[in-house]
Structure formats: structure tokens, C-alpha cells
Amino acid sequence: MLTSTATPLTTEQAHLKIQGGYRLSGEVRISGAKNSALVLMAGALLAADTTILRAVPDLADIRRLGEILQALGVKVQRLGSETIAIDATDLNTNDPPYRLVSQLRASFFAIGPLVARLGVARVPLPGGCAIGARPVELHVRGLQAMGAEVTIDHGVVTASATKLKGTRIYLDYPSVGATETLMMAATLAEGETTIENAAQEPEVVDLANFCIAMGAKIYGAGTNSITIVGVDRLHGTEYEIIPDRIEAGTFLLAAAVTRSAITLAPVIPSHLTPVIAKLEEMGATVEFPDPTRVRFIPAQRYRATDIETLPYPGFPTDMQALMMTLLAISEGNSLVSETVFENRFGHVAELNRMGADIRVKGNHAAIRGVPHLSSAPVTGTDLRATAALVVAGLAAHGETHVYGLQHLDRGYWQMEAKLQGLGARLERYVPSAATSLVF
Numbered sequence: 001m002l003t004s005t006a007t008p009l010t011t012e013q014a015h016l017k018i019q020g021g022y023r024l025s026g027e028v029r030i031s032g033a034k035n036s037a038l039v040l041m042a043g044a045l046l047a048a049d050t051t052i053l054r055a056v057p058d059l060a061d062i063r064r065l066g067e068i069l070q071a072l073g074v075k076v077q078r079l080g081s082e083t084i085a086i087d088a089t090d091l092n093t094n095d096p097p098y099r100l101v102s103q104l105r106a107s108f109f110a111i112g113p114l115v116a117r118l119g120v121a122r123v124p125l126p127g128g129c130a131i132g133a134r135p136v137e138l139h140v141r142g143l144q145a146m147g148a149e150v151t152i153d154h155g156v157v158t159a160s161a162t163k164l165k166g167t168r169i170y171l172d173y174p175s176v177g178a179t180e181t182l183m184m185a186a187t188l189a190e191g192e193t194t195i196e197n198a199a200q201e202p203e204v205v206d207l208a209n210f211c212i213a214m215g216a217k218i219y220g221a222g223t224n225s226i227t228i229v230g231v232d233r234l235h236g237t238e239y240e241i242i243p244d245r246i247e248a249g250t251f252l253l254a255a256a257v258t259r260s261a262i263t264l265a266p267v268i269p270s271h272l273t274p275v276i277a278k279l280e281e282m283g284a285t286v287e288f289p290d291p292t293r294v295r296f297i298p299a300q301r302y303r304a305t306d307i308e309t310l311p312y313p314g315f316p317t318d319m320q321a322l323m324m325t326l327l328a329i330s331e332g333n334s335l336v337s338e339t340v341f342e343n344r345f346g347h348v349a350e351l352n353r354m355g356a357d358i359r360v361k362g363n364h365a366a367i368r369g370v371p372h373l374s375s376a377p378v379t380g381t382d383l384r385a386t387a388a389l390v391v392a393g394l395a396a397h398g399e400t401h402v403y404g405l406q407h408l409d410r411g412y413w414q415m416e417a418k419l420q421g422l423g424a425r426l427e428r429y430v431p432s433a434a435t436s437l438v439f
């Protein structure tokens, strides 16, 4: 059974009480990447064998996906606080239960491995979420191009194929998820598959390296053209997940807004290039004491700049909300253009309640820098928006209460402890059952 080692208590009324204005210092440990861990757990289904994944953060989403894999007949066991074992030898079910899948979009990643291993998959169509409709037609069209028959009835995607056939696929958009789904499916297809206009995110490369360690033949991951030569079967492996570049970016912004000098490790510096480039453009200094460590040195005043989110290696959409907390207190006017998701400005209204001056028009946000933010009760609407409000609270004058921790706990492991370890003054408040019944 996948048991958690540190399940933060979360209810609707739970919130973080953050005393702003405290400098941070010291070194913070970066955990394994959530967006690698989720897709690699699905990738483990490709082998009728046992796989050991290391540097797996103990997050709500990871636990949920573990439950889904167990519902498919797979053994999932947490071997330590950051290691899980997945034994997919007895994978025997092709339709994960709706009640579990509906809570976790990433469970759709199972469709590729299930079709490849069992010849049929019945996976509920993932719903939209706060940041957009999140359609999956690129995943579906790619599987169809590989010979799968795909129908969508009553909210369930059924994909079946006796044997997937390698082919040439062009993605209309370099979708991370579609690239990952099709790459996994192609590892066991007959013949060669090429994915053109593929996503180049580090998590795609991590998945490719994991599949290669399982015996897959994959070439070109990290470029916009990936070739996969199908093999008969894959075997288990032991694999360590890459550090989370978005968690690292989150701590860089926490240091930036509190004008603190901190060190982060482990990181893969090249994964942070877009974020570091913009922070240096704004006046910060970033050093690399060694190949897995980055040191951030703040500016006393930050220059405004413009941000446009793009597929990797462009500026990551997952860092857009976080970057806005710094732009809000920089000198001058900034323009933020969100080109990846259609509704990812949920944090703007909350930042404005903290004294920011941000106007949204379509997928653009115009920011006029203000001297400082002020505390307020605020609510996060998605994972990164909530993280941005925590970062804003670290810099705001007064005590900020951040609600929406159910979002935060999906993507950040031990965030309070890590921030407290750097000197931040914050604590989680979870009303007891008694108090929450008080009318």
C-alpha cells in the first residue's frame, strides 16, 4: 500500500499564516520533479516487471496516481520517504475507476501504456481545470495514427489495438502530455514512430531516459523531433527523477521578493535558464558554485520587464504567476502574455487585493510596479497561483493568510518546512472539527 510519510492536513478552511518582511538565508533542498514522477509512474506500466523510482516527492497527486495504478492490479509500495517500487507484472485491468481518475488529470497518462501492454484502455476523459479546458485530442489523434481505434462515449476514452504500428505523427501544438503519451505507446509498437513538433521540456527527456533504461529505443528527446523504434518488451529498472525546476523557480522568486541571498540544490542549471535569464535582466545575480547548485543574490531594486510564456525552452507557463509577484514590486511597467493556457490569471485579482496594480485584457496582463505589497486574506485557484500568493505573502507588509492549500499540496512537498528552514515566519492553520462546526 502506498502510505504517505508527510500528509499535510488540508481542509477548505486551512490556510497559511505568513508574517511578511523577513529575510531568507541558507540552502534549500529541491525535491524530485512532480511532472516527471507522475508520467514515469505511468511509464512503469510498460514493463511486466518491477521498477524503482527515486527522488519521488510525497505529494497528494503522487499518492492518487499510486492508488490508480493499484486499481489496475499493479503493486505500488513506498520504500522510503522518496522511493517507490512499482511492480506491473500482474497488470490486469484496463479501466481505472472514475472516482480516482476524476481527481487527477495526469492519470490520463495511463492510456498509452495500457493500449501498448493490454491492447485496450478505457480511461475517463480528463476534465478541465481552473487554468483551461485541457483537451486531449492530440493524444487521441496520435494513437489513431498508430492504428488504435479510439471512441469517446459517456466521458470515457476507449482505445484498442492488437498491436500499435509505428508511423509519422505531427503535433499541431508541442503538447507535453501528448508527446509523453505517444512516446510511451510507441516504445512497444511495431516499427518506427517519429513525433514531429514534439515538446522539448526536461520532463519529456526524463521520461525518454527512463524508458531507455527499461530497454526502449528513443532518439532525439529534447528536440522537436523524437524517433522511437518499437521493441517487443521492456524490463524494470531503477531510476532517479530529475530535480523539480518549477519548485526551484519558486524558491528563486521567494528569495527575489524578500531580497534574500539563498542557495538551492540539487538543480540542473540548464533547466532554469529561462527563469534565471529574466531575473538577471531585472537586476538579480545568479551564481553556480557547482554543477548541481545555484546561488541567488538579490537586487535592491528590480527593473520591470516583459514575459511571454512559451513551450520549452521558452519561459515556462508554470512560472508565470510566480514571476508576477516580483514584477508587481519592480520599478516600471511590465507586460505578461500567457500563450500556453487560456485562463491562467486567477492569481491577478488576489495580488491586486494585496496592493498590486495589474490589469488583465485577454491573455495579457499589464503590471505597474508598486513600492510594496500589503497583507490580505487571499485564495489560490490552482497549484502555481497558490504558490505565488505564498511568495507574495513573504514580501507583503503584515500577516497574509493564504487559502487554497489543497492546490499547494498537490505540487509542493514540505513547503512550509523548507521556507521555515530559510528563516521565513509562517505556519499552517487547520481548524479542528469542533471549531469548523461553530456557527
Ligand code: EPZ
Residues within 6 Å of the ligand: 035, 036, 038, 106, 132, 133, 134, 135, 136, 137, 138, 139, 140, 173, 174, 175, 176, 177, 178, 199, 201, 203, 317, 318, 340, 341, 342, 383, 384, 411
Ligand atoms: C504539462 O501539462 C504539465 N503537467 C503542466 O504543469 C504544464 O503547465 C504544461 O505541461 C505545460 O508545460 C504535467 O506534466 C502533469 P500541454 P499538459 O499538453 O501536458 C493544449 C503544473 O502546474 N492542448 O503541453 O497538460 C492545452 O490545452 C501543471 O505543474 C491541446 O489543445 O500541457 C494547453 O493549452 C499545470 N490539445 C497547451 O496545449 C491536447 O491534446 C499546453 O498543454 C493537449 C494539449
